[in-house]
Amino acid sequence: MSQQELESLDVEAIREEFPILQREFDGQQVVYLDNAATTQTPDSVVDAMSDYYREYNANVHRGIHHLSQEASLAYEQAHDRVADFIGADGREEVVFTKNTTESENLVAYSWGLNELGPGDTIVLTEMEHHASLVTWQQIGERTGADVEYIRVDETGRLDMDHARELIDDDTAIVSAVHVSNTLGTVNPVGELTDLAHECDAFSFIDGAQAVPNRPVDVTEIGADFYAFSGHKMAGPTGIGVLYGKQELLEAMEPYLYGGGMIRKVTFEESTWGDLPWKFEPGTPPIAEAVGLHTAIDWLEEIGMDRIQAHEEEMARYAYDQLEAEDDVEIYGPEPGPDRGGLVSFNLADVHAHDLTSILNDYAVAVRAGDHCTQPLHDKLGVPASTRASFYVYNTREEVEQLVAALEDARELFA
Known part of the structure; x- marks a missing residue:
């Protein structure tokens, strides 16, 4: 995207x-x-959810009265909207969950526990979020499958030669993060998926940090499973998405049971309903689905290419400003096509939690800790880092406020 197109983004209006x-x-x-x-939530999403509660609040798929019909239609249309947004073939491939973590667990329990065993290998990356790492680690312990990790090199990128060594005929699934929530690295998930398929393995891509800020086409990537969360893409909390190829979801057994996901129940046995409802038992996140639908409309009205360009420009500016400080260490690749819109760093002799507290005095809200990537931080040799992450409404002036506040931290801990 050209600089002129980027500048045409009216951030102040947003x-x-x-x-x-x-x-x-x-x-x-x-x-x-x-x-x-x-991410924060625009008024249009809040209004859409309020309209649901004010005008057609009812349970879905359980009633023939007008309110239930309206709610059911809105809920189903939200699945259709998500499917179109990520390039899925239809609503049958879109399961609503609470978040990315639950989506990981759904596949791990419904597929992993039933399909994995001794001799199988689960391949992850060293930059995985705990949602992936801990989940597959536990499945490995329960099934006897081995868990291997693709190395992260000194630049913060995946060692793809190592990936090609690890992914072999024993590999059952490759689970990788699309964009690292700590390093900002944009991983070659299409290549990882191809490597998995060449060995008759499946792929699971954690897209929590990708879908909110860049065009994502699950068909183009070739992923068997792909997951993301509404609250990281200008939508509400309490709703996530699991994309799965229809033939895989049809073959999988549900791991949550109850009303709404059954076809027939007798005292002796039960059978399951159609996709995606088979994996959505109980009362689903109806208002949240309405909000997610509206959030996608809002994002696409701006344009995912423009959102990506703006976020990356903010991260590049922050990277350059922080790199100019002699006592700041930045983690992850240099700005470029394989770095997303966040910067994790440490200020020398100041713990990340202390620095975050000082920044809070300036009303600058950042994140400190291991960002649910403890093993990665162990590899980096630091207990924690400070993470500044950007979205479509952030400005250069805000980056400058962050950098200016570092001076106070230096003086306080000198």
Whole structure:
């Protein structure tokens, strides 16, 4: 995208849709740079969810009255909207969950526990979020399958030669993060999927940090499973998405049971309903689905290419500003096509938690800790890092406020 096209993005007008960004603490307007954890929600999404509660609040697929019909239609249309957004073949391939973590667990329990055993290998990456790493680690312990990790090299990228060594005929599934929530690395998930398929293995891609800020086509990637969360893409909390190829989801057994996911129940046995409802027992996240639908509409009205360009431009500016500081260490690749919109760093002699507390005094909201990647931080040799993560409503001035606040931390801990 050209600089002219990027500049045509009216960030100030976008910011007006987020009243929370106008909040002040001790006279200072909030600078929200914690978007990798949760993005803010525009008024249109809040309004859509309020309209559901005010106008057609009812349970879905359980009634023939008007309100239930309206709610059911909205809920089903949300599946259709998501399918179109990510390039799935239809609603049958879109399962609503609570979040990316539950999507990981759904596949791990429904597929992994039934299909894996001694002699099988689960291949992950060293930069996996705990949602993937811990889940598959536990499945490995229960099934006897081995868990192997693709190395992260000194630049913060995956060692793809090592990947080609690990992924072999014993590999049953390759589970990889699309964009690292700590390093910002954009991984070659299409290549990883191809390597898995060449060995008759499946692929699971964690897209929690990718779908919110870049065009994603699951068919183009070739992923067998792909997961993401609504609350990281201007949508509500409490709803996630699991994409799965229809033939795989049809063959899998559900791991949650109850009403709404059955076809027939007798005292002796039960059979399961059609996709995707087979994996959505009980009362689903109806209002959240309405909100997610509206969030996707909002994102696409701006344009995913423009969102990606703006977020990467913010991260590049932050990287350059922080790199100019002699006492700042930055983790992950240099700015470029394989780095997303976040920067994790440490200020010398200042613990990340202390630094975050000081930044909070300036109303700058960032994240400190291991970001649910403890093994990766162990590899980096640091207990924690400070992470600034950006979205479509962030500005260069906010980056400058972050960098300026570092001086106070230096003086305090000198």
